[in-house]
Amino acid sequence: xxTDVASGNIDGVGTTLKPFQFRGRFLTALxxxxxxxxxxxxxxxxxxxxxxxxxxxxxAPVIIxxxxxxxxxxxxxxxxLVADLRRRELAVFGLQGGDEALRAAAAGLGLIxxxxxxxxxxxxxxxxxxxxxxxxxxxxxxxxMPEAQPAPAPEPEPAPIPxxxxxxxxxxxxxxxxxxxxxxxxxxxxxxGPVSSGAELFAAGNxxxxxxxxxxxxxxxxxxENARIFCQSLDAELLAIAGLYRTSDSLGADxxxxxxxxYLEDERLIVAPFG
Amino acid sequence: MSKVIVVTSGxxxxxxxxxxxxxxxxxxxxxxRTVVIDFDVGLRNLDMIMGCERRVVFDFINVIQxxxxxxxxxxRDRRLDNLYVLPTSQTRDKDALTQEGVEKVLNELRxxxxxxxxxxPAGIERGAQLAMYYADEAVVVTNPEVSSVRDSDRxxxxxxxxxxxxxxxxxxxxxxxxxxxxxxxxxSGDGEMMSVEDVLEILAIxxxxxxxxxxxxxxxxxxxxxxxxxxxxxxxxxxxEAVARLDGEDLPMKIEGEKVPGLMSRxxxxxx
Numbered sequence: 211x212x213t214d215v216a217s218g219n220i221d222g223v224g225t226t227l228k229p230f231q232f233r234g235r236f237l238t239a240l241x242x243x244x245x246x247x248x249x250x251x252x253x254x255x256x257x258x259x260x261x262x263x264x265x266x267x268x269x270a271p272v273i274i275x276x277x278x279x280x281x282x283x284x285x286x287x288x289x290x291l292v293a294d295l296r297r298r299e300l301a302v303f304g305l306q307g308g309d310e311a312l313r314a315a316a317a318g319l320g321l322i323x324x325x326x327x328x329x330x331x332x333x334x335x336x337x338x339x340x341x342x343x344x345x346x347x348x349x350x351x352x353x354x355m356p357e358a359q360p361a362p363a364p365e366p367e368p369a370p371i372p373x374x375x376x377x378x379x380x381x382x383x384x385x386x387x388x389x390x391x392x393x394x395x396x397x398x399x400x401x402x403g404p405v406s407s408g409a410e411l412f413a414a415g416n417x418x419x420x421x422x423x424x425x426x427x428x429x430x431x432x433x434x435e436n437a438r439i440f441c442q443s444l445d446a447e448l449l450a451i452a453g454l455y456r457t458s459d460s461l462g463a464d465x466x467x468x469x470x471x472x473y474l475e476d477e478r479l480i481v482a483p484f485g
Numbered sequence: 486m487s488k489v490i491v492v493t494s495g496x497x498x499x500x501x502x503x504x505x506x507x508x509x510x511x512x513x514x515x516x517x518r519t520v521v522i523d524f525d526v527g528l529r530n531l532d533m534i535m536g537c538e539r540r541v542v543f544d545f546i547n548v549i550q551x552x553x554x555x556x557x558x559x560x561r562d563r564r565l566d567n568l569y570v571l572p573t574s575q576t577r578d579k580d581a582l583t584q585e586g587v588e589k590v591l592n593e594l595r596x597x598x599x600x601x602x603x604x605x606p607a608g609i610e611r612g613a614q615l616a617m618y619y620a621d622e623a624v625v626v627t628n629p630e631v632s633s634v635r636d637s638d639r640x641x642x643x644x645x646x647x648x649x650x651x652x653x654x655x656x657x658x659x660x661x662x663x664x665x666x667x668x669x670x671x672x673s674g675d676g677e678m679m680s681v682e683d684v685l686e687i688l689a690i691x692x693x694x695x696x697x698x699x700x701x702x703x704x705x706x707x708x709x710x711x712x713x714x715x716x717x718x719x720x721x722x723x724x725x726e727a728v729a730r731l732d733g734e735d736l737p738m739k740i741e742g743e744k745v746p747g748l749m750s751r752x753x754x755x756x757x
């Protein structure tokens with residue numbers, strides 16, 4: 211008699227597959243925060259911003275954040291904004307903030323009302339040079355509960371003070387063994403010693419390995435496409451920069467056991483020997 | 486100052502128990518008070534290799550659970566009077582081992598013995614983790630083939646992170662030694678097996694010894710005598726030298742088949 215582990219049935223006869231499951235899910239979305247009512251200049255700047263990185267915004271899930279501007283924005287302006295964004299292939303799905311009339315208008319446009327969430331660094335986008343950053347990342351941590359939160363404080367947030375944060379680089383001077391994982395989530399990772407097959411290295415920045423590199427290396431884990439991997443002797447199982455990867459199979463004999471650097475060029479992972 | 490040495494490998498069947506028996510017999514014949522503990526709860530093997538399976542009354546688990554005194558469970562070897570075996574239970578499983586219990590038994594043994602050899606089970610589960618947790622040194626037993634080497638590498642990672650010494654801090658790390666077993670110089674020379682150099686390059690730890698593949702090892706197991714105490718063989722000699730190095734002697738490494746195969750096979754060709 212067979213045991214069906216997946217569904218917990220032990221009779222083994224006529225095993226049933228569960229038709230659905232509820233699963234918790236985190237979702238990363240863009241939040242378009244308005245500081246004023248959208249006017250002609252707003253649309254001009256928005257178009258300009260979206261053109262700079264067209265691929266990044268296509269089909270991106272977006273919520274509209276009116277917490278700072280709900281008094282200035284009318285339901286009609288909101289309708290016009292949503293239509294404009296959808297024309298630009300942004301997947302607008304939610305509204306944060308806004309009074310009752312705005313929420314009613316949003317519901318009519320098929321938007322859900324969301325509360326909570328917090329800003330996170332934006333992956334993959336060009337660093338914004340404008341003063342106004344039109345987007346932020348929003349994390350929906352649980353299903354929205356209507357009226358779950360009191361009305362947001364009316365005073366605007368103080369302007370963020372620009373901070374210079376030193377990168378937190380990491381140096382490992384022992385062999386990295388099979389099954390071990392080393393993470394430098396805020397900077398570069400340098401390993402002085404061998405990295406075994408089955409070991410994993412992660413870094414927000416560059417990865418350097420002074421020793422035989424047989425494991426897996428993931429550089430630019432936050433989306434930094436300028437991150438590089440440097441190996442004294444390449445024999446890696448997998449190399450990845452900003453999510454683009456190559457496996458051992460695709461590394462030619464001409465680079466194996468060589469001193470190499472790996473970098474991204476036109477969305478391709480280049481493995482270039484030194485000298 | 487007593488030393489706790491774990492004999493471990495990750496992979497099964499590479500020669501942990503054979504090596505534990507040979508190393509403990511070797512240390513005892515060098516005059517050290519030595520005990521060897523079987524951590525492979527449920528798969529009692531060490532007492533058979535040591536030839537004392539008919540004399541087991543109480544075991545390691547009985548002592549941990551307070552059902553027997555340590556002295557009741559220790560079996561004195563019939564050949565060497567400073568060698569003792571602490572057998573394990575055949576009927577329990579590894580969950581019967583507790584960290585506190587293992588620590589208590591080891592502390593008691595440290596009072597009486599120079600060397601405490603812990604024969605680890607295969608795998609990386611509870612039994613293996615507790616066998617290594619209180620160790621001062623480790624003998625990593627490896628065969629010259631890729632899966633064994635990878636598993637040994639994994640064990641070295643655990644030794645440097647999941648042990649009492651690792652948790653206490655940087656300075657006082659476990660000293661790990663490589664014991665390469667079942668080495669066949671001919672097959673290594675033909676490229677069928679990894680060379681000593683290949684293995685050392687991956688594992689990057691000091692080499693304690695290279696034990697040649699030898700029918701003498703199986704014969705010794707079958708009669709329940711540690712290899713080192715049985716007939717004169719190449720394997721016995723290699724174990725003796727490894728034990729001398731473990732005991733702090735600085736012996737030059739002689740590896741068959743590496744560099745001077747002709748001379749070595751002539752020197753050792755007659756034995757075994």
